[in-house]
Amino acid sequence: MRGLFASRVWTAALVSGFAVLAALPFVADDYSIGVGLALLMWLALTESWCVLSKMTGYVSLGSVVFYGLGATLVVVTWQKVPLWVAVPAAGLVAAAFAALVGGPVLRVRGPYFVILTYGLAELVKYSIIAAESAAGTASRILFGAPDLATIYFAMFALALAATLLLAWVSGSRFGHGLRSLRENEEAAETLGVPVVRYKLAAFVLSAAIPGMVGGVMALRSTYFVVGQVFDPMLSVTVIAMAVLGGGDDTRGPLLGVVFLALLSELLWARAPLLYMVLLGAILVVFVLLVPDGLVGLFDRSGRRRVAASKEAS
């Protein structure tokens, strides 16, 4: 069950999903491509988040900090550095930041870690805002951004990379170590799991792709405002998608992202506040009543079927 893609049916669904998304720019209109882009973006972000938070149990409310740092890097080096350098650099900057703060930050446990990551993201946001204000570059206009199709395929590659990353981590020895430390950190360490190193590795791994996602999405709009790329609602949305999906492998993010991204497409333009209300409601309902998410529901019904067939035979 913890194999690379959890099951053949699931792998087939995943592959066909990606195939459809790959074909989209050739057959659909700009609006649909935009929806596909959003889907791919949330997929990349949520799966990266799961590499840290689902596997180690350290729930991060700060994913936006990597996204924002990546976006800032791309914007700041705009037209001074070619994009095929800037975007990977965005990922590197995010990963470097994670490596730098990870040590002290990961020593904080449980709910304190959650609010710490939130506070950290806000701290970075306000620091950059203050720095940009002081430098007089609070908002920038970007000329010469690449077209939608290029952006789309870049995001496709990132979503694919994130899926492969999560799948690999989930099925690897490293992943088993992460799960063990999630279940009981002290026991895991006493059984030989190098918890400090592993936590940090998961943290850094979870930062790189969101950094690049931020860099790519910065190219979408011609107008850049720092406050927007560090919007904490991005972090909350990622968590909501992961909580909705459930589980700790690639199935959860896929279910959660598809469901919520479609919901947001329906509501966001017309009723953003209502969308937020629904988001909050989903978080509350799922945390309280369906803690294992949609994947948990599938697993449980599957187990019931197996048990029932065992009884019948």
Add this chain to the structure above:
Amino acid sequence: MSLLETLLSGQFLFAALVTGSLYALIALGLNLVYGTMRMLNVAHGDVVMLGAYGAYGAFALLGVSPIVAAPFVAALGGLVGYGLYRGVFRRLLASSTPASAGRLEANSLLLFFGLSILVQNIAALAFTPNTRSVASLSDVWHLGNVAMTGNRLVSLVVAGTTCIGVAWFLSRNIAGLAMRAVIERREAAFIVGVDVDRVQRTSFVLGFASAALAGALVSMLEQFSPFSGFPFTIAGFIVIILGGLGNVKAGLLAALLLGAIETYGVALTSANLRSVLLYGSFVGALLLFPNGLFARRAARR
């Protein structure tokens, strides 16, 4: 202004006290509610926000000043707390085993975060997202060369006396001692005969009432919107982390410290840095005390 002049300025001292006393009041409520629930109520600041809207409503609809409205707003907040305790939390707390309690605490933050988002956005739908404030008691008083607007002076007095009053109550009054006992070790308090249910109920009510009261004060002091709640929650948490859970007196000092950091920090640098200082203190406090509120209790087993 030179550094020394800034530090010795009565004006800034007054500002620091006003901010600090407000944070102390908010942290007090958070202390009481967290102490009972053992869950980080990140929606606490939203109760403050609702209190502010309550006072604003009283002003806009009835022409009543927030000072007059404050006790009613506080009572309303207490009522909400009572309802939540009876309706939701009593069952949740009573049914938790040590194992499920651990999981609940970890998930609880997401739960309260979801609630916070719900509350903020429903408020935004109801009240519109625009900022508001109540212009009241804006006449200026003078003490030496310190100019104090009436609203800020009143806020300082109300927040200050409430905090000191509750601190006294918790340390002298037998009911207050019972409350501290429940905050510190619920099972032990139960064993020695404390009516844990009643104490928890009272803590909840007081916690929500004080948050609502703080909100009424805020409505006079600054612009607020449905999304103003969170920075107050953060400030409250900083105070609790620095002062220690259940330690109201240390909390008062920590709140004044935070007020000072914000006020003098902004004065010495720029207004842009207010949020940087707030969140910087928050991150710093958590990193210094990685066990959050339990660092002090590490020696005990």
Add this chain to the structure above:
Amino acid sequence: MSAPLLSVRGLGKRFGGLVALADVSFDVAEGETVGVMGANGAGKTTLFSLIAGNERPTTGRIEVDGRSTAGLSPDRVCRLGVGRTFQIVKPFPALTVRENLRTAAMFGRAAMPNAAVADRSTQPVLDALGLADAADQPAGTLTLSGQKRLEIARAVATGARVVLLDEVMAGLTPTEVAQMLETLRRLRASHGLTLLVIEHVMRALMDLCARIVVLHHGECIAIGTPDEIGADPRVLSAYLGSSA
């Protein structure tokens, strides 16, 4: 005489003002079973935490197979060959029993390269501790007795040479104690284990151990065979309050 597998010298631990352990010294030879006994608060579990690396000693030195454990994190001490059970069990609740052992086998001294090899290697331990039937159940659903056996299984599955057993008999009925003694004896023989055993159940201690270390208020007041300990006046006065 070959070097001891585990050597403890002048070991001390303070928690702030509290002295949990003071100047404890003893050796454990390979294959020996040494008991640790003392009243609650005597420092027994602290001793285990220090040896396994969960806590750092304030003074003193610990050597496993000649190598000092100073400054080593618990995972590195584990790879040196030390396995430990916790008095309050710490299973991985959402992982199956088999997956619990898999962690030990992959990350401990045994260093199994992948899940399949690890699972094969832990099957005998599962069988020995009566966990084979529950192997694919989540560890959180086991009874307390099952979880205690899981603690032992995990510690052994790391491939440890010296296993620290912390009150594994606690709460067992006399029949269960006898069964557990038999299981431990068999495991000890089949895996060539060296054991350090904290126990309150005297019968188990006397039965399993060649020597016993007696702790009292953090100090080691006697080391000797079960008979010697039973007759030692210092031990008797510590336990009975007067020279009996």
